[in-house]
Amino acid sequence: MARLEVDDAIMATSQVYRPISTDKAIVELDPGCVWSYVTLDDRRVGIVFAGSARFVVDAIAETRAGAVGKSESGALKGVQLLFYQPDIEEHSRSAQNEDLRRAGYGDQAEFRSDAQSVVGRHDQKSEDFEPEGKIFLGNDESETKIVLVLKDEEMVLTYGKRVYVVSDAKMVSVGGDGVSVTNSDGRNLLVTKDGIQGLEELENLGERISTQVARAVRRSMKKLDRYASRPSEDDDFYEWG
Amino acid sequence: MSDDIDRIKEELEEVRRLKESLRKEVEEVREEKERLRESGERRRHPRHERPPKKPLPPKKIGPPHPPRPYGATINLEGLTESLEEMMDGLGEQISASLKGIEGIEANLRFPQFKVKHRHKKSRRDIEKIPPERVAEVLSPLGSEERLKILDFLKDGGKSFNEMEAHTGKTGSSLTHHLNPLLDAGYIIKGQVRGTYYVTVVGRLAYRLAQWLTSRVEYQLTNGTRGKPEDEVGVEFDEGGFEDTTEPSDATSDNYPEEDDE
Numbered sequence: 001m002a003r004l005e006v007d008d009a010i011m012a013t014s015q016v017y018r019p020i021s022t023d024k025a026i027v028e029l030d031p032g033c034v035w036s037y038v039t040l041d042d043r044r045v046g047i048v049f050a051g052s053a054r055f056v057v058d059a060i061a062e063t064r065a066g067a068v069g070k071s072e073s074g075a076l077k078g079v080q081l082l083f084y085q086p087d088i089e090e091h092s093r094s095a096q097n098e099d100l101r102r103a104g105y106g107d108q109a110e111f112r113s114d115a116q117s118v119v120g121r122h123d124q125k126s127e128d129f130e131p132e133g134k135i136f137l138g139n140d141e142s143e144t145k146i147v148l149v150l151k152d153e154e155m156v157l158t159y160g161k162r163v164y165v166v167s168d169a170k171m172v173s174v175g176g177d178g179v180s181v182t183n184s185d186g187r188n189l190l191v192t193k194d195g196i197q198g199l200e201e202l203e204n205l206g207e208r209i210s211t212q213v214a215r216a217v218r219r220s221m222k223k224l225d226r227y228a229s230r231p232s233e234d235d236d237f238y239e240w241g
Numbered sequence: 242m243s244d245d246i247d248r249i250k251e252e253l254e255e256v257r258r259l260k261e262s263l264r265k266e267v268e269e270v271r272e273e274k275e276r277l278r279e280s281g282e283r284r285r286h287p288r289h290e291r292p293p294k295k296p297l298p299p300k301k302i303g304p305p306h307p308p309r310p311y312g313a314t315i316n317l318e319g320l321t322e323s324l325e326e327m328m329d330g331l332g333e334q335i336s337a338s339l340k341g342i343e344g345i346e347a348n349l350r351f352p353q354f355k356v357k358h359r360h361k362k363s364r365r366d367i368e369k370i371p372p373e374r375v376a377e378v379l380s381p382l383g384s385e386e387r388l389k390i391l392d393f394l395k396d397g398g399k400s401f402n403e404m405e406a407h408t409g410k411t412g413s414s415l416t417h418h419l420n421p422l423l424d425a426g427y428i429i430k431g432q433v434r435g436t437y438y439v440t441v442v443g444r445l446a447y448r449l450a451q452w453l454t455s456r457v458e459y460q461l462t463n464g465t466r467g468k469p470e471d472e473v474g475v476e477f478d479e480g481g482f483e484d485t486t487e488p489s490d491a492t493s494d495n496y497p498e499e500d501d502e
Contacts, residue, residue, distance in 0.1 A: 026433055058431035060438060062398060066445075067438035071431055186441050 003123050006048055006115045007037035010108045011092040012099035019047070019086035020134055024155050024166070025057045025148060027082070027136060034095045034103045034111055035088065038081065038119055040129055046083040048115040051103040053080065055138065057148060057157050059164035061171035065186020068171055072159050074140035079118040081138070083131035381425040382450050386410060386418045391447040394428060394439035401435055 013033045020027040029035075033051030037044045056073035095108065105111040122137070133151030140146060147158040154167040163174040169184040178192035189198040382388060386408055393399060393407050405411050410418060419437070422428045427443030430436070439447070 022433075024433060056432045058433045058436075060429065060431055062438060063441070066395075066441035066443060067398070067429055068441060070429065071433070073432050188441075 001123050002040055002129060004045070004119045005039045006112050006119055007039055007044075008112075010034055010036050010095040010100075010111060011089065012051075012095040013088065013091055014093045015091050017086075017088055017091045019082055019084065019088055020136060020148075020150065022150060023058075024060075025055070025150060025157075027053065027055045027076075027080075027138075027148075029053045029088075032099045032102055034099050034105070035092070036112070036115060038083075044085055045129065045131060046081065046085065046135075047088060048079055048081050048119055050079050050105070050111065050115070051099070055136075055140075055146065055148070057155075057159075059155070059157050059166055059171075059173070061166045061169050061182065063169050063171075063182060063184050063186035068180075068182045068186070068188070069164060069166065069173065072157065072162075074142075074144070076138050076146075077141040077143070078139045079115050080136070081118060081122065083135040083137075084133075378425070378446065379450075381421040381427055382446060384418060387422055388447065388450065390418060390422060390437075391427065391439055391443055394437060395444060395447070398431065398436040398438040401437070404437065 011034070013029050013031050013035070015031050017029045017033075018026055019029065029049060030052035033049050033053055035047050035049035038046040038048050053076040054074065055076060056071065058069070058071050060067050060069040060071065095111075097107070100107060100111055103111065105114065133149060136146065136148040136150075138146040138148075144160040145158070147156070149156040155164070156166075157164045161175065163172075165172040171180075171182045173180045178190050181189040181191075187198070189196065382391075389408055390404060393404065399407070401415070404419075405415055408415060408418070419428070422443065423430060425443075425446075426440060427446055429438050429440055431438065
């Protein structure tokens with residue numbers, strides 16, 4: 001087991017800083033947020049922070065039939081973990097007692113201990129752990145867990161009991177009302193406890209196939225009838241393979 | 242399952258036989274045509290009276306001759322009908338085959354689910370919708386600015402500034418129009434960049450508003466053509482509603498069945 005460690009140096013942000021800022025998600029730290037690097041085998045793999053911060057995520061997919069989804073946002077509370085190496089150090093200074101007190105800690109050791117207890121839950125099986133994209137694991141002020149994964153244009157958000165997967169104008173969301181799958185055409189399939197909505201067309205699939213095939217054959221035959229009865233010098237038309 | 246496969250095989254065999262029969266008929270027609278051509282040649286130009294050949298004058302290029310009527314006609318009616326009959330039953334055969342597969346539980350197991358209907362209302366249900374509910378749905382659309390916003394957003398999410406530039410409304414004046422659309426769920430606002438998007442419901446509402454406009458304008462222009470008032474324009478059935486007027490701007494959704502005739 002490869003153990004994740006909180007670095008000894010405790011820093012504090014000196015200005016508003018956004019370790020995540022994309023078209024779909026923002027995580028924003030106010031000045032005075034205390035933070036430290038997270039290391040795996042002395043290799044920095046992310047940061048852990050606490051203090052006044054917030055998040056906003058657009059779990060919205062723009063399909064050809066319109067947009068689906070919603071925005072989720074809230075204030076963060078407690079220790080937050082980010083597997084990603086932002087340039088936060090350039091916007092920080094050494095943490096002061098005032099910073100730690102505002103974040104809810106008596107001293108650096110208390111913060112480090114709390115941070116280590118959170119970081120330790122995510123010890124890795126291998127020292128080769130290299131997070132793909134940006135992975136944020138946090139809690140909001142109502143203790144709702146947040147898992148946010150961002151990679152290129154793809155995003156996964158778990159917020160409480162809701163899960164959103166957004167990719168290329170498609171979305172899968174899971175919530176109290178069931179599992180909703182929406183494709184880029186805006187067609188939607190909703191799987192609920194009471195059944196599946198959105199499969200109505202399958203009910204008369206046989207009839208539809210019959211109609212379409214019969215229509216195609218009818219057209220072909222009409223065409224054939226016309227060719228067969230027309231005066232023609234070209235008998236090759238009738239040469240069937 | 243095997244019965245279904247046998248049946249399909251038999252039908253394929255039937256198609257092959259029909260094709261073979263057609264091929265023979267075509268062959269017969271060709272031979273008949275050849276015979277007619279040869280006998281016509283002999284009647285017009287008996288071999289012993291054939292005049293000596295003269296040099297051909299330069300060919301004049303004129304308008305194309307109309308096609309000569311030709312006596313032989315292949316009647317494909319029987320073939321057409323039999324194929325149509327066969328194809329009409331194809332869907333039922335596929336359904337039956339799938340049911341047959343379901344029986345092989347050792348290899349295949351279909352998930353147990355039921356298909357739940359949505360958006361299906363009977364005529365009675367639709368006609369019972371009270372005016373206040375209709376107003377709730379339609380009132381957010383009751384302004385040219387809001388309709389412009391919906392139309393603008395159909396090409397993708399837009400910022401507040403872009404909408405200001407497009408509508409000519411600024412600040413609170415634009416917000417005044419955005420709020421009813423947000424409240425109705427016709428648009429949503431992404432909080433990350435403050436981008437506004439039209440929702441699936443919003444696009445549907447806007448399209449139906451366009452459709453309504455088209456129907457009303459058509460009726461105003463063309464009248465009811467002697468139909469009683471309650472038969473005009475829209476007919477309801479158990480599956481929803483159906484447009485029965487002639488389309489003034491037909492789309493692929495309401496074209497009649499395409500026919501090559």
